[in-house]
Amino acid sequence: MAAEKINTVGFLSEFLRRHTSLPDRPFCWVLGSGASVQSGIPTGGSMVQQWLEELYEMEAPQTGNGLEKWATAANLGIKDFEFNKAVNSYPWIYWRRYRKFREAGYAFLEKAMEEKEPSYGYSVLAQIMADTRHKAAVTTNFDNLIADALAIYTRTLPLVCGHESLTGFIRPNLQRPLVAKIHRDLLLNPRNEPKELEKLPAEWVSALKMIFENYTPVVIGYGGNDGSLMGFFRLLPRIKGGIFWCYRIGDDVEARIHQVVEHHDGSLVPILGFDELMLQLWEKLKLASPIPSLQATHGKRVTEWQRQFEELNKKLKEPGKTRATEEELKPVRKAAAAAVERLTKEKDWWAWQLKANAENDPAKAEAIYREGVNDFPESDELIGNFANFMSNVRQNYDEAERLYRKALELDPKHANNTGNFARFMKNVRKNYDEAERLYRKAVSLDPRSELWKEQLTKLVKEHRMLKKQ
DSSP states (O other), X not given: OOOOBOOHHHHHHHHHHHHHHOTTSOEEEEEOGGGTGGGTOOOHHHHHHHXXXXXXXXXXXXXXXXXXXXXXXXXXXXXXXXXXXXXGGHHHHHHHHHTTOHHHHHHHHHHHHTTOOOXXXXXXXXXXXXXXXXXXXXXXXXXXXXXXXXXXXXXXXXXXXXXXXXXGGOOSSOSSOEEEXXXXXXXXXXXXXXXXXXXXXXXXXXXXXXXXXXXXXXXXSXXXXXXXXXXXXXXXXXXXXXXXXXXXXXXXXXXXXXXXXXXXXXXXXXXXXXXXXXXXXXXXXXXXXXXXXXXXXXXXXXXXXXXXXXXXXXXXXXXXXXXXXXXXXHHHHHHHHHHHHHHTTSSSHHHHHHHHHHOOSHHHHHHXXXXXXXXXXXXXXXXXXXXXXXXXXXXXXXXXXXXXXXXXXXXXXXXXXXXXXXXXXXXXXXXXXXXXXXXXXXXXXXXXXXXXXXXXXXXXXXXXXXXXX
């Protein structure tokens, strides 16, 4: 008998129905290598093909008749090997390729996953795991795409169990996302050889039983080519809510997968790919766009790094309190000067800011600012900083006000420029009503800024006292 199939639209509707009406039965994500291919990580099948080609190159006679004729069960010493189903022998082929030097196998896997960024689908998965009850992910993959996506798109810290010794920390009612890496993490001696993949360690058996007693699995990109997780699924009592096994349209579904899906009274779901399915889920669940948060987070990180760099350089200009301290400061100042010089070669507005900061002569610093603004006339950051300089250092208040207004014209939502202009309107122009309006706007633009909240509170008190007088 073949397992029941439902189309993608039907699966999405069922997902939404359960998401809405069954709060005590969330979904769990079971991911294999097929979920990572759109992130640039090769599938198990493509790795198997590469290893076979390398074995053929090293071991076949020069007069060989080609890879397909050479790669047989007898030549490879792999029972039941079939070339057109080579991926089914993944752990044996890995072992055959790297049995003499296992470190080379680890190096291959590290290289395959090096600097890979989570694809679009992982951004949706991260949102779902962070913001809904569907927080558990079980994966045979060694990569860090799930945890990376959670950090990038949600700033939510997951519990990553990359080794069976960590399974004791898994709880049925998750407060934060869980990433269960049942074949271990890439850097923790990953399980990839036949004996290691015959069955799951006892720790994982207990942990997965607990997970699937509470979660309904959605399988994506997993071909069932290991004995461990597939053996576990075969022996596990029927999962409440069944199992949804997604496979790529056009691929053959192996009999062992049909058997597991039937055993759990589940459904096969043909999909175009991981990213495509997650896009449909994103729309089905009406998830918020991550773009504003991404832009704000990136902008704040850049701004904060720049602020810390500038503050450190200003601090280093101060004389040491003792002769010994002054001597220790000399090489640090030298390193700071070299760092500034290197950064000023970057073609952006901050290079001009660094040049102005490094200049002790106010007239020369003003000339640097003017040259920078001429190069970057659309930089609200540089123009806002120039406004501060003209007000605080040069005390050219008319010029400063013109610059503040120009900066806010370029970006009306820049919290710091808004707050700095409010301070200018209060301290220089004595226009308390306008200053209060600007401070309130700065607070609304950056609610986490204690500086603008403090300045607003102080202004309101002073304004009230002036009115009483």
